[in-house]
Amino acid sequence: MPWPARVPARAVLLMAAASVVIFLCTAALPGDAADVLGGGRAGPGELARLRAEQGLDRPLHVRYLDWLAGVLTGDPGVSLITGRPIGELVAQRAGVTLTLAVLALAVGVPLTAALAWAAVRGPGWLRHPANAVIVAGAALPQAVVAAALVAWLSAGWGLFPPVSMLPAGEPAWSRPDLLALPVLTLALPIAAYGAALLRGAIGDVVTRPYVRDAELRGLPPATIVLRYVLPMIAAPATRLLAVTLGGLVAGTAVAETLFGLAGLGELLVTAISTRDVPVVQSVALLAAAVVVAGLTAADAAAPGRRRETARP
Numbered sequence: 001m002p003w004p005a006r007v008p009a010r011a012v013l014l015m016a017a018a019s020v021v022i023f024l025c026t027a028a029l030p031g032d033a034a035d036v037l038g039g040g041r042a043g044p045g046e047l048a049r050l051r052a053e054q055g056l057d058r059p060l061h062v063r064y065l066d067w068l069a070g071v072l073t074g075d076p077g078v079s080l081i082t083g084r085p086i087g088e089l090v091a092q093r094a095g096v097t098l099t100l101a102v103l104a105l106a107v108g109v110p111l112t113a114a115l116a117w118a119a120v121r122g123p124g125w126l127r128h129p130a131n132a133v134i135v136a137g138a139a140l141p142q143a144v145v146a147a148a149l150v151a152w153l154s155a156g157w158g159l160f161p162p163v164s165m166l167p168a169g170e171p172a173w174s175r176p177d178l179l180a181l182p183v184l185t186l187a188l189p190i191a192a193y194g195a196a197l198l199r200g201a202i203g204d205v206v207t208r209p210y211v212r213d214a215e216l217r218g219l220p221p222a223t224i225v226l227r228y229v230l231p232m233i234a235a236p237a238t239r240l241l242a243v244t245l246g247g248l249v250a251g252t253a254v255a256e257t258l259f260g261l262a263g264l265g266e267l268l269v270t271a272i273s274t275r276d277v278p279v280v281q282s283v284a285l286l287a288a289a290v291v292v293a294g295l296t297a298a299d300a301a302a303p304g305r306r307r308e309t310a311r312p
C-alpha cells in the first residue's frame with residue numbers, strides 16, 4: 001500500500017486506540033459523578049437513581065459505543081455535573097488555551113532551536129552551559145518554573161502580575177501582561193525538552209559527508225542549515241512539534257490553575273475532580289487528535305525529506 005493511503009489508516013487506528021485507552025482510564029477512576037452530586041449524604045437508592053439518570057449503570061461497552069457514536073457525529077454529550085453541552089464548554093475555554101499554546105510555541109520553538117544548536121555546534125565555551133540548561137530545564141516541573149518566575153519577575157522586579165485572572169468576557173490576547181508568566185511557564189520547559197530530543201538529530205546530520213563537504217567549500221552557515229540540515233530534521237522536528245502541541249492542549253492545566261486562567265487545562269482538572277467523565281474524555285481525545293494530526297503530517301512529509309545520499 002503506498003504511503004499516502006497508509007498514513008490516514010494509521011491515523012484512524014491511533015485515534016481508535018486512543019479512544020479506548022481514554023475511555024478505560026476514565027472508567028477506572030474511583031467514584032463517579034453520582035457520588036459528587038450526592039454530596040456524600042445520598043443513600044444507596046438515591047445513588048442508584050442518579051446513576052440510572054446519567055447512564056452510569058449501563059454496561060461498559062455500551063457506554064463506550066454510545067460515546068464514540070456521539071463523538072463521530074459531533075455530539076460528545078453533556079456535562080454530568082452542570083448539564084451543559086460539552087461542545088459549548090470546550091468552545092468557551094478553547095480560546096484561552098489556544099492563545100497560551102500559540103504564544104508558548106512562538107517563544108519555545110525558536111528557543112528550542114537555539115538551545116539545540118548551541119549544545120551541538122556552538123562555541124566550546126557555550127556547549128557545556130547549553131547542555132546544562134537543557135538537562136535542568138527538562139527536569140524541572142512546571143510548578144517549580146512558575147514559582148521561580150513569580151518570585152523573580154513579579155515579586156522581585158514587579159514586571160507582571162502574579163495572578164492572571166482575565167476580566168469576564170475579555171479575550172485572552174487582549175491582556176499580554178497577564179499572559180507573560182503563564183506563557184513562560186509553558187515555553188521554558190518545552191524548549192528544554194525539545195532541545196534535549198533535537199540535539200541528537202542535529203549532531204547526526206552535521207557529521208554527514210555532504211554537510212562537511214559544504215563547509216569545506218565555504219558555503220555560508222545559514223545556507224548549510226537551510227539547504228542541508230533543516231530538510232533532514234524536518235520530520236523529527238514536526239513529530240516533536242505535534243507531541244508538544246497536543247500536550248499543551250491538556251498540559252496547560254498547571255499554568256492555568258496556578259495563574260487563574262479558565263482554559264481547557266483547568267476544565268480538565270475540574271472535570272477529573274468532580275468525575276465529570278464525558279468532559280474528561282472529550283478534552284483528552286481532543287489532545288490526542290492534535291498529536292495524531294501532527295504525527296500524520298510529519299509522516300506525510302518524511303518521504304519527500306529523506307536525502308540520505310544528497311550532495312551539495
